[in-house]
Amino acid sequence: MKIKTSLKVSSPKEHSQLMARIACKMAKEKKYKKILDMGTGTGYIALALYEKGFKVEACDISPHSVELARENVKGKEIPIFQSDLFTGVKKKYDLILFNPPASGAAGENPLSNFIRKTRLRKPLAALFYILKSRKRFQFILNFLRQAKNFINSKGRVLIYMNPGELRKIEPKLKQDYNFVRINHEKTANNLIIVATELK
């Protein structure tokens, strides 16, 4: 699959490919018809699903991403729109996919450049990592809390998180969702795909 990339947009990684493969398999087995690729980046996952015959839409908070993804899916029926999580989402879907940003929000934090240069970089980097992890945890929690209003009753949300995040998130959302740990293949950064379905 040919995809244009750009320095302003997160390019597909090994785990983007894994998510695309798992989503295709799941959508086929469960006969899912409508799919949303949240935080589409280059449009890679949306395009992979479309090429397997699924009806898919995609969104991203970043205007650079929306522009690049539109270029990558040119001539194909894949609506791409700008949305901060679900603010621009108008429908319900059978499957919503999200490979969330490592930092928990769009864009590079200006603090990381400062930390790289200072003599206190080790302790500061550790503190920064803790703050970043907290921010990402809140971001994923917020995403899942909103996502339940946008999935059809037998639908699912597929999302990457690490096992530590899953341990903390599951008890907070157990009244809303059943959680299933999906992937059998290991990704380099120990991310796992978690499927959640409404209770």
Ligand SMILES: C[S@@+](CC[C@H](N)C(=O)[O-])C[C@H]1O[C@@H](n2cnc3c(N)ncnc32)[C@H](O)[C@@H]1O
């Ligand atoms: C790790 S990248 C994944 C890109 C693509 N899905 C892939 O796997 O190649 C995360 C994407 O989420 C987008 N994003 C970050 N915050 C978002 C938000 N609040 N709403 C929608 N998208 C967001 C980023 O702009 C980025 O494109």
